[in-house]
Amino acid sequence: MIEVEALTKRYGSTLAVDDLSFTVRPGLVTGFLGPNGAGKSTTMRMVVGLDHPTSGTATINGRPYAASPAPLREVGALIDAKDVHGGRSARNHLRAVARSNGLPDSRVDTVLGLTGLDAVAGRRIKGFSLGMGQRLGIATALLGDPGVVMFDEPVNGLDPEGILWIRNLLRGLAAEGRTVLVSSHLMSEMAQTADHLIVIGRGRLLADLSMTDFLEQNGRTHVQVKSPRQDDLAPLLRAAGGTVEPDHDVLAVHGLTCEQVGDIAAAHGLALHQLFEQRASLEAAFMDMTRDSVEYGSGSLPPPPDSALPPPPDSPDRPGATEVAP
Amino acid sequence: MTLPASPTANAASPFALDGPVHHPTTLDVVRSEWLKLRTVRSTFWTLAVTVVVMVGFSVLVCAAQVATWDQLTAEEQQANPINGVSSALAGLSLAQLAVVVLGVMVISSEYSTGGIRSTFTAVPRRARVVVGKAVVLGLSTLVVGLVASFVAFFVGQLILATKHFDVALGDPDVLRAVLGSGLYLAACSLFGLGIGLIVRNTGGGVTISVAALFVLPPLTALIPGTVGDQIQKFITSNAGQSVAATGSAPDRLGPWVGYLVFTVWWLVLIGVGTWLVRRRDV
Structure with missing residues (x-):
C-alpha cells in the first residue's frame, strides 16, 4: 500500500x-x-x-x-x-x-x-x-x-x-x-x-x-450516419429516442444502435451513404481531462476530436532540473 | 518491526523468495560496496598507477643519487646526505594523487552515471552507503599502499646498497615511515571521498583534491610569520606526510600528530559530505 x-x-x-x-x-x-x-x-x-x-x-x-x-x-x-x-x-x-x-x-x-x-x-x-x-x-x-x-x-x-x-x-x-x-x-x-x-x-x-x-x-460509443436527406432523417431519429448532433455532413447519434438507425431509415425510404459505430478515443478523453494542465502545450490549436495526437514534445519530467546523461 | 509476509508466500509466483525476511545491516552494504569497487575498471587503473609511481620513483631517485654521488664535492655531500627512506618513498607525493582520484571517483562516478539512484533506492539510509564506501576504499588503498610502499622501500635499498647508503627496517623510525606511507595513501583516498561527496563531480573533485594536497601546501611556505609557519605545518599533505618521514625537522609536525591532523581533515570532509548527501535530492 x-x-x-x-x-x-x-x-x-x-x-x-x-x-x-x-x-x-x-x-x-x-x-x-x-x-x-x-x-x-x-x-x-x-x-x-x-x-x-x-x-x-x-x-x-x-x-x-x-x-x-x-x-x-x-x-x-x-x-x-x-x-x-x-x-x-x-x-x-x-x-x-x-x-x-x-x-x-x-x-x-x-x-x-x-x-x-x-x-x-x-x-x-x-x-x-x-x-x-x-x-x-x-x-x-x-x-x-x-x-x-x-x-x-x-x-x-x-x-x-x-x-x-x-x-x-x-x-x-x-x-x-x-x-x-x-x-x-x-x-x-x-x-x-x-x-x-x-x-x-x-x-x-x-x-x-x-x-x-x-x-x-469516456468510452461511450455513438453512431455516425451520412444521408443525402439528413434533414428528414434527424427528426425521425429524435422521435425514436436518440440525441442527434449534426457534425459537418454526418449526424452523430447517441442512444440508438446502428441497426435501429438503419431500420428507421429503411422504413421511411431514406437512402444512407454511410452508417457506422464510432468509439470515443480514450486518448482524446484523457487529453480533454488534462488539456488545461499540459506543461508544454502545443500552442493554441485545440486537438481535433477523436484523433490520437502525438504526445507533447518530450521533455524532462522534472522542470527546472537537468537530466543526467549517462 | 515486522514486515507483512511476502504476498507470494502462498501463491505460486515464479520468483517467490522463501525464508525469513533479512533486515539488512551496514555489513551488507560493505559487501555490496566491495563488489562495486572491484567491478569497475577505474579501481584497477588508479591502484596500478599508485604502485607503478611508488616503485618507479624509488628506482629513478635512488639510481640517480647513486650515479651522481661521486661527482659531488665533499661539501655538497655533507649538505645533502642521502636519506634512504625519503629517496625510496619519493613517489608518495605523486602516488597520493592516484589514490585521491580513486576516492573521488568511488562516489562521483555514481553521480555521473545515475547509479547513485539505484544505490539509494536499495539503501535509503544514505549514511550507511558512505560508511560502506569508506570502509572498502580505506582498506583497499591501505593494502595496496602498504604493498607499494614496502616494494618501493626494498627496491630502493637494493640500489642504494651498491654505495652502502641503504637503511634497514630495524633502524630508528624506518619501519614507522614505510608503514606510514601506506597509511597516508589510505587516508588520501578518504580525503578524496570526502571531496567527492561534497562536489559529486569527477572533474571538480579531482581538481579540488589536487589543489588541496599538491598545489596549496608548498605555497603556504610563502606565508610569512609564525602564523604562516603554523598553517604550513597543519595544511593537508604537509601534516599527513610527516608520518612517512624520518628524522625531525622544525617545519614539520611529529609523525603521529601530523597523521592525526590529516585524519581530522578527511573526517571533517566526509562528515560534511554525508550531511549534504543526506539532505540533497538525487
Whole structure:
C-alpha cells in the first residue's frame, strides 16, 4: 500500500507536485497517468525517498521508505533504467544491489531468467539497448520479491513483444496480491493494463477512479450516419429516442444502435451513404481531462476530436532540473 | 518491526523468495560496496598507477643519487646526505594523487552515471552507503599502499646498497615511515571521498583534491610569520606526510600528530559530505 498525503514539491518557482493525495491499493494495477512534466516521476522519486518533499508525506505500508527495515523486500522500483553504472556487467550490478540488502546471489539468476537477460548477463550495461536496459531495471526491482512495485514508464523503448510481456507481468504481479503502480503518458497503454487510474496534471490530482468508471464516462460509443436527406432523417431519429448532433455532413447519434438507425431509415425510404459505430478515443478523453494542465502545450490549436495526437514534445519530467546523461 | 509476509508466500509466483525476511545491516552494504569497487575498471587503473609511481620513483631517485654521488664535492655531500627512506618513498607525493582520484571517483562516478539512484533506492539510509564506501576504499588503498610502499622501500635499498647508503627496517623510525606511507595513501583516498561527496563531480573533485594536497601546501611556505609557519605545518599533505618521514625537522609536525591532523581533515570532509548527501535530492 502506497499512501501519498498532501505531497508538495517545489523547485524554485516551479511547483512540480502540488498538494497531491492518493492511495495505491494492493491487488490492482494502478495506472499513474499524466502528460510529460505533470510530476509523475517526481512523485515516485519522493515515494522511494530519492527526493525530499517540500511538504506532505509519502509512506509505504504506513512508514516512510527510508525507515523500512528491509527496503528491497518491501518495494521494487524502476525509476529510470539508465540509473546504473554502465561499466559493470548486468550480473554484477544485480549482485551488488542484492548484497546491499543481504539477498542471496541465487536471486540474481532468478530475476535474470524471469526477464530473459540470462544470455547478456555478463555484458557491460553500457552496450545495452533501451529495451534490455528496461528489462534490467525491472529485474532489479523484482530482486527482493517486493510487495509493492513501482515502475516509471516501463514500456518506453520496448518493442511490441516487450510491451506485451510487461503488461502480462504487471497483471501477474497484481494477481499475486502486490501493490502495483505504473506510470505512463499514454492512455491507450493504460487502458489495456490498469484496473485503477490516478490522473495528474501540473502536479495536481485530476482524477482518481476505477478503469471501469473511466471507460463508462469516456468510452461511450455513438453512431455516425451520412444521408443525402439528413434533414428528414434527424427528426425521425429524435422521435425514436436518440440525441442527434449534426457534425459537418454526418449526424452523430447517441442512444440508438446502428441497426435501429438503419431500420428507421429503411422504413421511411431514406437512402444512407454511410452508417457506422464510432468509439470515443480514450486518448482524446484523457487529453480533454488534462488539456488545461499540459506543461508544454502545443500552442493554441485545440486537438481535433477523436484523433490520437502525438504526445507533447518530450521533455524532462522534472522542470527546472537537468537530466543526467549517462 | 515486522514486515507483512511476502504476498507470494502462498501463491505460486515464479520468483517467490522463501525464508525469513533479512533486515539488512551496514555489513551488507560493505559487501555490496566491495563488489562495486572491484567491478569497475577505474579501481584497477588508479591502484596500478599508485604502485607503478611508488616503485618507479624509488628506482629513478635512488639510481640517480647513486650515479651522481661521486661527482659531488665533499661539501655538497655533507649538505645533502642521502636519506634512504625519503629517496625510496619519493613517489608518495605523486602516488597520493592516484589514490585521491580513486576516492573521488568511488562516489562521483555514481553521480555521473545515475547509479547513485539505484544505490539509494536499495539503501535509503544514505549514511550507511558512505560508511560502506569508506570502509572498502580505506582498506583497499591501505593494502595496496602498504604493498607499494614496502616494494618501493626494498627496491630502493637494493640500489642504494651498491654505495652502502641503504637503511634497514630495524633502524630508528624506518619501519614507522614505510608503514606510514601506506597509511597516508589510505587516508588520501578518504580525503578524496570526502571531496567527492561534497562536489559529486569527477572533474571538480579531482581538481579540488589536487589543489588541496599538491598545489596549496608548498605555497603556504610563502606565508610569512609564525602564523604562516603554523598553517604550513597543519595544511593537508604537509601534516599527513610527516608520518612517512624520518628524522625531525622544525617545519614539520611529529609523525603521529601530523597523521592525526590529516585524519581530522578527511573526517571533517566526509562528515560534511554525508550531511549534504543526506539532505540533497538525487
